[in-house]
Amino acid sequence: MAQITIREAISQALWEEMEANEKIFIMGEEIGVWGGTYAVTRGFYDHFGADRVRDTPIAEGVIAGAAIGAALTGCRPVAEIMTINFALLAMDMIVNHAAKLRYMFGGQFSVPLIVRTPGGGGRQLGATHSQTLDAIFAHFPGLRVLAPATPYDCKGMLKAALRQDDPVLFIENATLYQKRGEVPDGEFLVPLGKSDIKRSGKDVTIVTYSKMLHVCLDAAKQLAKQGIEAEIVDLRTLRPLDMEPVFESFKKTNRAVVVEEGYPTFGVGAEIAARIQAECFDYMDAPVRRIAQLDVNLPYNRTLEQAAIPNADTVVKAVKEVMYV
Amino acid sequence: MNFRSKQDYLEAYSQMVTIRRLEEKCAEFYQQGKIGGFLHLYIGQEAVAVGISAAMSEHDHLITAYRDHGVAYTQGMEPKVIFAELLGKATGCSKGKGGSMHLADTRLNFWGGHAIVGAQLPLGAGLALGFKYQKKPDAVVCMMGDGATNIGYFHEAVNLSKVWNLPIVWLCENNQYGMGTAVERASAVSEIRRKAEGYGITNDRCNGMNPAEVYKAVKRALKHAREEGPFFLEAMTYRFHGHSMGDPERYRDPSEIRKWREDDPIGDWRQIIIEKGFGTEPELNQIDDQIMAEIAVAAQWADESPEPGMDELFADLYADDSIVVSREF
Incomplete structure (x- = not known):
């Protein structure tokens, strides 16, 4: 490797x-x-x-x-x-x-x-x-x-x-x-259209992809210190969307946070949340939370811009909300 | 076809009349509600398609916009298949899923039929790039209306064709109107070929109401495209009908249409044939009758063809048929 x-x-x-x-x-x-x-x-x-x-x-x-x-x-x-x-x-x-x-x-x-x-x-x-x-x-x-x-x-x-x-x-x-x-050193391929569990956990499902995967992995470390084990599903492909690992994880944890970097309205989180409620209604212990960029154009000013983009703290906070802790 | 024989003159005549009858039958189907969506007729412009396809060899490819029935036919698509596509039948060239604006048959080197104005220019440049990259001897004719020369795609694609010296003929059918807006009201230069000069592209203008003149101009253009790089050809023509069915035609005077109709490409060509002694009135009338009968048979075949099955609804969305598309949400 x-x-x-x-x-x-x-x-x-x-x-x-x-x-x-x-x-x-x-x-x-x-x-x-x-x-x-x-x-x-x-x-x-x-x-x-x-x-x-x-x-x-x-x-x-x-x-x-x-x-x-x-x-x-x-x-x-x-x-x-x-x-x-x-x-x-x-x-x-x-x-x-x-x-x-x-x-x-x-x-x-x-x-x-x-x-x-x-x-x-x-x-x-x-x-x-x-x-x-x-x-x-x-x-x-x-x-x-x-x-x-x-x-x-x-x-x-x-x-x-x-x-x-x-x-x-x-x-x-x-x-x-x-x-x-x-x-790996040699030849390898990764199948397209397959979501992937990037961290196993039993308490909450975090669904994410791209840069926010790393933000969520950081958040999961913080949460682990507080006794919450998050399972992270990396979508990897947005279309065709592979929801099976998400449903499987949700049926185990009964709660989910979806984290994306894009705008929230009509976003990836909206799609994932809608599909979870349709497929896993009987397993839901909390509403699915969507974490996304704030619903605004990104400003140039560094402080304002950073305030609009999700970070590990935002994710930790959302997870605790769906955990009711 | 090289327009040197009596046979070629009659063949060109026959092709133009076939397009005219085909389009008239389309209009009838449309009025009966059998053809849905939009319908853009090629009536008046037949000589352009006939001249272009006559000038093309097996190594030449054609891509065009949505007014595509005429060139579909001259590229070799059977009228019955054209009718079937317009009627939305499984026997259409695109299985009834494309419709009037999306005719294509790659086996005939006919790449569509594209309904977004100007989009066929980048795609056409790409076809030429693909052939050139693969070191094939192929060249591309990319047709467009005068209206398409005002869109960004035109300038991006024509510029790139010169930068990369692509084997492509840009062929503008200047029918004087982009929908209902006259050329001089929409284009900073109404002699469209001058736009190509800005990109250093060799250009020409031809009479689009005469198939032999179009043939000659396209022949030269294709030779240039293959040997030296892009060429721009403007064919002067006129559409006798509205932009599409239901066009109220408030933008042009009936006397203007009458004047152009006096130069009907089919009527003129008939005269030329008679003057050259290549045919007589009765002989030409016989061709007309035969075509009328053939079109009726083709139309009936298409009308009686089956609709695509529901299995076609999701078919061909992806090449990879292991992709299961969600059908319920």
């Missing part, structure tokens, strides 16, 4: 799959000569060349659209959108085309496309550059929306994504690239 960062995990996944499959090429703003704004693709341009590592104009619509078109011809493009905030400019291509072409044309078209994009707040980038927009993309049938949180999951899921034929939005978190974790 090696200790690597999430940046290295994603980079290795791309590198290994590009070495193995010539149909894969990557395209996006500053991914080539610059080496990627988050340095994920550093060294790729020199190794793979300009044909497979394609610097694009700043034009998200055609980045996504041309990647879709190339995917239709049998290529496996990986389009990088510099941040998920800019993916709004590619929203029509992702939603109206990538997600719909196979279905709408009766199965004639295949879109083996990956769109990689980082989101997340907390870096004083102001309201337009700090969003967590995962939930809106998870809204659409036809897409796979992945948002892994560990080097192991990032590497294994990205590699798996590059070997299947459905369009994928691979959401990274801009503050997690330095996060370290263990990965």
Whole structure:
């Protein structure tokens, strides 16, 4: 086992799959000569060349659209959108085309496309550059929306994504690239669309994903000191959503807190809470609590911004509320 | 088809008349309530589709917008399959799940049929990129209306095609109106091809009411696309009907429509055939009758085709059929 960062995990996944499959090429703003704004693709341009590592104009619509078109011809493009905030400019291509072409044309078209994009707040980038927009993309049938949180999951899921034929939005978190974790030395894949128990516990279920997984793991440590054992379910994939581990855990603990970094209204927490109450009504000992970013645009000021983003203390407080302690 | 023989002239005539009769039958189905949603007819613009497909080889691919029945046919889709898709039948090209605006058949190098204005431009650039990346000799013709040249996609895609030197022909069917807004009311330059000049792209304008002229221009454009890079072609044409069925047409004077109808591409082409001695009135009338009968048979076949089964509702949502989509919440 090696200790690597999430940046290295994603980079290795791309590198290994590009070495193995010539149909894969990557395209996006500053991914080539610059080496990627988050340095994920550093060294790729020199190794793979300009044909497979394609610097694009700043034009998200055609980045996504041309990647879709190339995917239709049998290529496996990986389009990088510099941040998920800019993916709004590619929203029509992702939603109206990538997600719909196979279905709408009766199965004639295949879109083996990956769109990689980082989101997340907390870096004083102001309201337009700090969003967590995962939930809106998870809204659409036809897409796979992945948002892994560990080097192991990032590497294994990205590699798996590059070997299947459905369009994928691979959401990274801009503050997690330095996060370290263990990965096996050899080849491995992580199945897509499977939630994962990241911590076992008997008292309360915490459902989360992406950066908030780490916040919840911190919260669980604090809670353990107070005698509360939290079970943490990492969704890893938002669509298709794997609820079985959530239901199983909830039926054991009878209470849940859902933690996400995005906006609360119509968010991931709303979906999870609704599904829990429908499936586990007889097992409920407390209302499901939703923890999310406060329902406001993120400000530039550091103190105000931090006040709007969930942290371990927020999670601890919510857990105690559903535990009635 | 290279428009050098009598046979080619008659074939072009036959194709244009087939599109016209097909579209008229679509209008009838629509008025009967058998075709739902929107219906955008190609009547008046037939020569463009006929000229384009005639100029294309097996290595050429076509992508277009929602006014797609005409090119679907000239790319080789049978009228009965077009009717079936419009009627929402299982025998349609997209199993009745796409409808009028989403015709496609990848076996015919026909990539749709896209209903978001301008979206086919980035997709078309991507097709060209995909073929070029795979070192195939293929080129792409991407059709658009004049209205689509005002949207951001146009500028992003046309720019990229030049930056990456993609094998693509941008083909603007300038039918003078984007829905009900005249070109000069919507576009800063009404000679659309001048927009391509800003991106350093070789361009041309042709008479879109004559299939031989379209053929010649597209032939040259495709050669350029394959050997040198993107080409922009503006075909001047006119739609005789509204933007879609139910268009009140308050935006244009009936006399303008009458004037263009005097240059009906089918009527003009008929004259040319007769003048060249390639056919006589009775011979052409016989072709007309035959097409009328064929369209009636195709329409009946489609009308009598089965609806898609309920198993089609969730089919083809994902390539991975192990994905179980929740059906109850």
